[in-house]
Amino acid sequence: MKDYLQQPKWRFWDQSVSGKGHSPLESFAADDTLCQLVGKGQSPSTIRTWVHDQSVVLGIQDHRLPYIQEGMDLLKKRGFAPIVRNSGGLAVVLDPGVLNISMVLSEQEDKIDINTGYEIMVELIKRLFPQAADKIEAYEIVGSYCPGSYDLSIGGKKFAGISQRRLRDGIAVQIYLCIEGSGVERARLIRDFYEVSLKGNETKFKYPDIHPEVMASLSELLDEPLTVEQTVIELQQLLATLCNELLMGTLQTEEMDLYSFYLKRVFDRNQSMLSKN
Template structure:
């Protein structure tokens, strides 16, 4: 059995679904949730966990995005398009979250074995491949030039990106996160971010090189596979996959015993976000 298979085939998986409840909440709450789970899983206070989450009409900006010369103009543009911009206090660049985008976090412990960064990414790649047998080996992981928030583990089919993968490490817990564009138009989401950068830069020279976005290199899974998936269909698939990968699946959100720790991480996320925005 390979290292990836060992990491995916847990004796017990915890599953926390926020694909419905998260729509009305700030994406900052999702960052706190993953920090909480990293702590709990890393300290062996919870089994390995998969969390699914969806947010309505949000653009999550990275630290570099907030340093755009005309960032306020860019954010105001997003608001006129019906999107709420927020800034995360971590790396990465702007991504679009809406009701057609499913976010998945896989939280694993490092207590028994070290998990390097490439292995973390490979775990998510394999998980996504298992979720979409229709893709039949077509999913590739490499940087898609012209996409928003480009990275070495952009997931694509035929050169068109439908997902991006990132990692968060805390207290011997690792959260590997992916956004999956399931429904809607990938190119329309990309056009929104292209315009954001155009308005945020306005021809000024910048120290940081922002992506030159080409909307045609992004697509949704429905566009790529000629399917009619809904986000909820993929959430069901995830539950079924976890049942195949373990003896026990515990459906559990934050428990009363975990609430104080969650509030600690939530306050920390809010404070860090506020401090960063004041710079």
């Protein structure tokens, strides 16, 4: 496989602190913006780190749960803001101990198939955590929330999930990494959400039967005091070794109009979904 991690230039946009207190919808708009910019050659390949306060991001299938409003009410009572993304996937937890990484690459010169997109992210995580590289496996962890064929685990316990977004010749490969805290507690929250939202009803779509014990944070799995803050620093240092030039910073003034367009679209779609309850 071509080494997509080795680039002439990498752009690094860190929102691991500034994103707190903001809606995760802003992150989806940021990734859509970057997809267009990178896909059209208006920006080099980009990695964006982002962290949000207590939120649960629901997929379209979650929104079709028979008692979704009661499920969302439960999340709110537990201190988590529910939002709906207009894409596949299922419920995931975001909190200050979860680091999200979006890797945005261009497909203008050569297409990146879905599995290759996943493999590039797996390789990045193995390089980011060399002490665990030989232990990290990619396969579906049954009993986890938002299960997928590229769940990342150590010893059968999931600590990360990967998704993809493709837009205008750009591809955003996104991963949520449970760095700090309790993987079991996060899984219990989503288990309770599905129990309240389903109430034992049979549905055409099969929602995950969550077993919290199959999930953990990297800190728990490696028995190391890992932090989101230190991981972001190490990711930046890693990127510097993978390119000739590392560009730092947020969106430029001329890129903000495009971001505003995608932000309005993301918020409008979320509001439309929520108003259907």
